[in-house]
Amino acid sequence: MAGRIRADDVATVKERSAIDDVIREHVTLRPAGPGTFKGLCPFHDEKTPSFNVRPANGTYKCFGCGEGGDVISFVTKVEHLTFTEAVERLAAKLGMELRYEDGGPRTSGDGLGLGRRSRLVEAHRAAEEFYTDALLQRPDARIGREFLRARGFGSEHVRLFGVGYAPRGGEELTRFLRGKGFSDDELTLGGLSGRGSRGAYDRFRGRLVWPIRDITGDPIGFGARRLFDDDPMQAKYLNTSETPIYKKSTVLYGLDLAKKSISSDRRAVVVEGYTDVMAAHLSGIPEAVATCGTAFGVDHIKTLRRILRDEAEQAPARVVFTFDGDAAGQAAAMKAFKEDQRWASQSFVAVAADGMDPCELRQAKGEAAVRALVEDAVPMFEFAVRTTINRFDLGTAEGRVQAMKAAAPIVHDIRDAALRPEYIRTVAGWLGVEVDQMREAVRRAPTPAAPSTGAAAASRAGAPRPDGSEPVPEPTGAELAGALPPPNLRDPVVHAERQLLQALLQYPDLFPVGAVDELDPDAFGAPAHRAVFDGIRAAGGPDASRSTRAWTDAVMSAAPLAVHSLVADLAVAPLPTRMDKLTGRPERRYVDALLARVHEVTLARQVADAMSAMRRLGSDPDADPTVTRNLAARLQDLQRQQAALREEGA
Numbered sequence: 255m256a257g258r259i260r261a262d263d264v265a266t267v268k269e270r271s272a273i274d275d276v277i278r279e280h281v282t283l284r285p286a287g288p289g290t291f292k293g294l295c296p297f298h299d300e301k302t303p304s305f306n307v308r309p310a311n312g313t314y315k316c317f318g319c320g321e322g323g324d325v326i327s328f329v330t331k332v333e334h335l336t337f338t339e340a341v342e343r344l345a346a347k348l349g350m351e352l353r354y355e356d357g358g359p360r361t362s363g364d365g366l367g368l369g370r371r372s373r374l375v376e377a378h379r380a381a382e383e384f385y386t387d388a389l390l391q392r393p394d395a396r397i398g399r400e401f402l403r404a405r406g407f408g409s410e411h412v413r414l415f416g417v418g419y420a421p422r423g424g425e426e427l428t429r430f431l432r433g434k435g436f437s438d439d440e441l442t443l444g445g446l447s448g449r450g451s452r453g454a455y456d457r458f459r460g461r462l463v464w465p466i467r468d469i470t471g472d473p474i475g476f477g478a479r480r481l482f483d484d485d486p487m488q489a490k491y492l493n494t495s496e497t498p499i500y501k502k503s504t505v506l507y508g509l510d511l512a513k514k515s516i517s518s519d520r521r522a523v524v525v526e527g528y529t530d531v532m533a534a535h536l537s538g539i540p541e542a543v544a545t546c547g548t549a550f551g552v553d554h555i556k557t558l559r560r561i562l563r564d565e566a567e568q569a570p571a572r573v574v575f576t577f578d579g580d581a582a583g584q585a586a587a588m589k590a591f592k593e594d595q596r597w598a599s600q601s602f603v604a605v606a607a608d609g610m611d612p613c614e615l616r617q618a619k620g621e622a623a624v625r626a627l628v629e630d631a632v633p634m635f636e637f638a639v640r641t642t643i644n645r646f647d648l649g650t651a652e653g654r655v656q657a658m659k660a661a662a663p664i665v666h667d668i669r670d671a672a673l674r675p676e677y678i679r680t681v682a683g684w685l686g687v688e689v690d691q692m693r694e695a696v697r698r699a700p701t702p703a704a705p706s707t708g709a710a711a712a713s714r715a716g717a718p719r720p721d722g723s724e725p726v727p728e729p730t731g732a733e734l735a736g737a738l739p740p741p742n743l744r745d746p747v748v749h750a751e752r753q754l755l756q757a758l759l760q761y762p763d764l765f766p767v768g769a770v771d772e773l774d775p776d777a778f779g780a781p782a783h784r785a786v787f788d789g790i791r792a793a794g795g796p797d798a799s800r801s802t803r804a805w806t807d808a809v810m811s812a813a814p815l816a817v818h819s820l821v822a823d824l825a826v827a828p829l830p831t832r833m834d835k836l837t838g839r840p841e842r843r844y845v846d847a848l849l850a851r852v853h854e855v856t857l858a859r860q861v862a863d864a865m866s867a868m869r870r871l872g873s874d875p876d877a878d879p880t881v882t883r884n885l886a887a888r889l890q891d892l893q894r895q896q897a898a899l900r901e902e903g904a
């Protein structure tokens with residue numbers, strides 16, 4: 255971790271940065287008298303310019319809203335960066351090397367040499383260009399263009415959002431970037447390429463890709479959607495895994511485009527996917543962002559707060575979540591609600607009546623319908639109560655009493671005691687019960703509930719819960735399905751699965767980037783193992799940047815309740831392998847062998863499937879010869895992979 259930047263370096267950065275040039279990246283300036291420029295203020299909404307810049311003094315001042323300062327404070331405010339980040343950013347533009355007080359190595363805030371960070375960003379910029387050109391020009395990218403056209407996006411939108419196509423070849427991007435002077439090490443470090451037995455290969459193949467940018471607009475990762483039915487990667491979306499410049503827990507897709515509106519309107523809209531962000535922006539909701547392959551969490555809250563200028567003395571900013579009907583998104587919102595009351599009080603939920611997401615809504619009913627969806631959002635509190643009471647039949651007295659009992663803890667949890675009576679009246683109205691009855695139910699509500707996902711998540715987030723109460727958690731599908739059969743550890747395949755999960759939980763840093771995305775979840779034979787693995791994926795894959803404890807907690811909260819004790823066990827049980835004498839950790843070879851074992855199981859299943867399909871085609875006199883040929887080629891390919899894997903193992 256770098257220390258404070260040396261004061262004389264800060265002074266040099268300030269001196270050498272031309273404030274008018276820096277401001278011109280954001281504001282159009284016109285001369286206004288000797289040594290002064292004027293423009294529209296980026297910090298408040300105005301039609302006549304009252305934002306003044308004096309390059310000779312290195313200062314700016316807005317006479318409309320009072321903002322003012324030097325070049326560093328300008329970058330801090332307009333880019334929503336910390337002081338150190340702002341100085342580093344200006345220094346990088348000047349090509350200046352910074353020195354730090356602790357005499358430590360010259361690193362940027364993320365611990366990378368400045369040179370290296372900008373190399374990785376440059377590689378992403380080149381990749382984005384390659385992908386976009388491929389999408390617009392290549393005949394084999396037609397499937398991608400059709401995917402977008404079917405959702406109402408044309409080539410102008412492709413350019414606007416930088417959407418692209420990753421060819422299926424396997425090495426085309428890697429070769430292209432090598433040609434631009436990037437090394438295989440840089441490409442694998444940045445998550446653009448993976449490394450296999452035959453060298454570097456493209457991380458994303460045969461997919462539609464969206465560049466994910468940091469808040470300043472630098473591309474730092476990609477999200478990739480499955481297009482082909484025979485894509486060997488089952489996951490509908492693959493995202494860049496954790497890299498030195500890509501932190502999935504904080505990154506929000508579309509934030510670079512949205513931050514200005516989020517800041518000026520003090521409203522953010524959180525949608526669920528890349529196409530939803532596109533649809534929202536095109537429909538006149540420029541504050542739309544989406545998480546990238548992870549649930550919305552506390553780090554995202556922090557990121558948004560900085561932009562919303564969510565300060566105590568101001569009126570609360572608003573955050574609107576749109577959910578399609580699916581339970582996962584709703585569960586995530588409920589979790590945020592439990593973790594952070596202040597956040598909950600300013601959160602709103604928009605669910606389209608027919609369960610459509612913003613992209614579908616724009617297609618079916620037009621852009622006005624998307625705007626109406628966001629405008630009609632209801633408070634998170636109301637959403638939480640209504641989802642809870644909807645599980646009961648309010649047509650019967652029995653159902654109403656049960657619903658009242660289930661809703662009471664949510665009302666009880668409202669910390670603002672002044673608001674509670676009003677909420678009690680409101681909820682009593684929804685339920686059709688007497689206000690006194692409801693008040694009594696709320697008074698009795700803090701029954702110490704059994705430990706559950708909700709309580710665990712809240713205590714992990716450090717949210718104080720003095721009365722020990724908790725709202726009724728929404729059960730997930732797996733929880734409703736009940737306990738899973740215990741894995742049969744006599745089966746050597748199941749035993750290997752267990753070891754792989756143990757290693758993933760205990761030594762996440764031993765796994766190469768993208769290793770988890772490349773595993774087929776169906777390869778896990780034991781349902782409980784499969785559930786844990788799904789939790790690992792939902793938590794974002796092995797993450798060396800978190801402590802082992804934080805990583806286990808993340809998996810725990812992403813996995814169904816039924817396997818929590820299994821996760822706890824896997825996280826501590828000793829691995830049945832010899833540890834490296836120097837490090838006291840398992841050898842990399844061991845991890846590779848476990849991965850290979852699971853790949854082997856997947857391949858064996860795929861071969862069996864392909865052979866059975868061949869047999870079906872063989873007995874069909876009308877079979878299309880092209881289909882048969884393709885299938886035979888696929889079977890051959892799979893068998894080659896099997897042979898290669900056996901060779902590697904030997």
Ligand code: ZN
Pocket residue numbers: 295296297298305316317318319320321
């Ligand atoms: Zn102003």
